[in-house]
Amino acid sequence: MCSKVTNGISSELLDFYRGEVLNGILYAQSDYDFKGAFFIETLDIEVDTTDDDLEKIERAIDFLYARKIDKEKAVLSDDLQLCIEFYYKYMQSRNHELAHLYQVISLPYFQFYWFYRTELIRLEAAVMLKHFENGGNYIFGKHEYLLDIVDSGEFSEFSSSINECLSINECLSNLRAYLDDFHKSDKGFSLHDLIEGMAHVISLFLSDTPDVDYLGIEVGEKYTVAFDYFNSKFSDANLELRWKQLLFLYYCYFSFQTYPNNGFESNKPVDMFIFLCEKIDSHIEVLKNNKRKYSSKPGHDLNPAIDTEGLSHANKEQRSSILSFFDLIDVIEAEAREKFEFSESLDHPKIRSLLSWSEQGGILWENKYTLANMLIFPSNYQWIESLYEYLMREKGDENAHSNEVEFYNFIMQCRKLINPMEDAYCCSVHHYTSKSSVILNCATRGGLSYFLKGLTERNSIDLFLYE
Ligand SMILES: [Zn+2]
Ligand SMILES: [Zn+2]
Incomplete structure (x- = not known):
């Protein structure tokens, strides 16, 4: 089971995460x-x-x-x-x-x-979705990584909906060793x-x-x-x-x-x-x-x-x-x-x-x-x-590997959406774009915004805000 992580996540490890997360x-x-x-x-x-x-x-x-x-x-x-x-x-x-x-x-x-990298995605997913469930959001310019909310005081609870994953500290310190x-x-x-x-x-x-x-x-x-x-x-x-x-x-x-x-x-x-x-x-x-x-x-x-x-x-x-x-x-x-x-x-x-x-x-x-x-x-x-x-x-095959892969892909695009250095994949119409406004206002079925709404029941323009 996940160990309960409050704001006690090591800031040194978070710095490591910021340097490495997009590098898989x-x-x-x-x-x-x-x-x-x-x-x-x-x-x-x-x-x-x-x-x-x-x-x-x-x-x-x-x-x-x-x-x-x-x-x-x-x-x-x-x-x-x-x-x-x-x-x-x-x-x-x-x-x-x-x-x-x-x-x-x-x-x-x-x-x-491979294991520690997929665990990291699962952790980011759990943190992000819990944050949205609690009514929270990400702010462009202030947050550049999905785990940035963990040590910023805006995120006080982490009880994962994903069973059997590692704690953030354990996952990051193992990845760092690699x-x-x-x-x-x-x-x-x-x-x-x-x-x-x-x-x-x-x-x-x-x-x-x-x-x-x-x-x-x-x-x-x-x-x-x-x-x-x-x-x-x-x-x-x-x-x-x-x-x-x-x-x-x-x-x-x-x-x-x-x-x-x-x-x-x-x-x-x-x-x-x-x-x-x-x-x-x-x-x-x-x-x-x-x-x-x-x-x-x-x-x-x-x-x-x-x-x-x-x-x-x-x-x-x-x-x-x-x-x-x-x-x-x-x-x-x-x-x-x-x-x-x-x-x-x-x-x-x-x-x-x-x-x-x-x-x-x-x-x-x-x-x-x-x-x-x-x-x-x-x-x-x-x-x-x-x-x-x-x-x-x-x-x-919808019943097998598919949902897991699609889900990991989705989280990886959310990573990119919040990061000013990256282009994220919007949908089959807009493809990769650096313009977050395009993604947040996109209504294409199967696109990033569509996926976000399906998971959170909130509109993506309420989830990712401009400063
Ligand atoms: Zn190679
Ligand atoms: Zn689009």
Whole structure:
């Protein structure tokens, strides 16, 4: 149950909240074509495209498909070549955002980050709606954040209509533990760099473009700086890029098995990653020894976790590399566990339902070998895509996920409405606007004002006032 919070909310935590609340988006930005975003609270993805973009993408897909059917007949023009590059850029953007979804589903660090961010929305919703129920309102210029009323003396009671949520102080101090050192890069790269670096490399695999990073879909150092750090630790440069990237991803994977708590040790994933990078040479040694073993004994016992269908298409050389890498995963895990204790996964109905839906389709997201199977055997890359499609289908189902997502979206727009730095989404007619008067006077069905009135039975012009 919610603990009762009066005006005793820590002002230090409220300052943190004001700095971070609007910051729940992970981006993949292209230099000129696409901007993709992953909204961690709603697990939703957006990739900006125009009709013209979609036409180019369709042309590329048609061509690639035709070429698959008949190599001779598919003639590549300069124009088509541009469409194909464009298509790969689009896929890299989209798959980058899907990689963030994978992180939330599979890794304790992200599960808890997601949880505290959705808890914060629930708390903001409870505070705002209770305030309205008590006859209160927000004043532009005076209040810039939904929780601003909590310490201003205008809000004296918080008894949530939402059961089982955290107290504001608990939620904010946990979120702060996550974000305090988020951008701190005194070790050469930050936690944020590690998160983005992992998503970036996954996206290269999922788009079947591991060797064409030159497409430059993601501008900015934050997508490559962690990989560059890792790469600088090799004394033997003879490992193929694909295997380097896989090794990098497994260092990330085991780094995010830990999460910060109590505001201390908040850079655990970064420390774990650095620790594993110091072991690169010994890991390469393990790979080489394993490879020799598998080359001389091709009928060696198979790791039951390996996708056998995928493996059946590999040649002898590839097969021994794959088997060697799967064995290395166990070695990395054992060493990582000695460095830091792994966190338990988050036991939450939403995460549980996504995991069990996937499990019915044979995908065990929390299994440590799943990432390797998915990336080594690219025909399986639909896995994250299908999970996302499932999420979106649920969104369309009024009895399921939908209301929750719509509600979170609604609260996020209220956050923006009150904040002078943000544009909020009004409705299908007015779209995003910085003009609060447009939103407050809008009567469009399904719009922000319409939603506000439905929830509070008051007109939005009485809820948000001008000074
Ligand atoms: Zn990202
Ligand atoms: Zn409108």
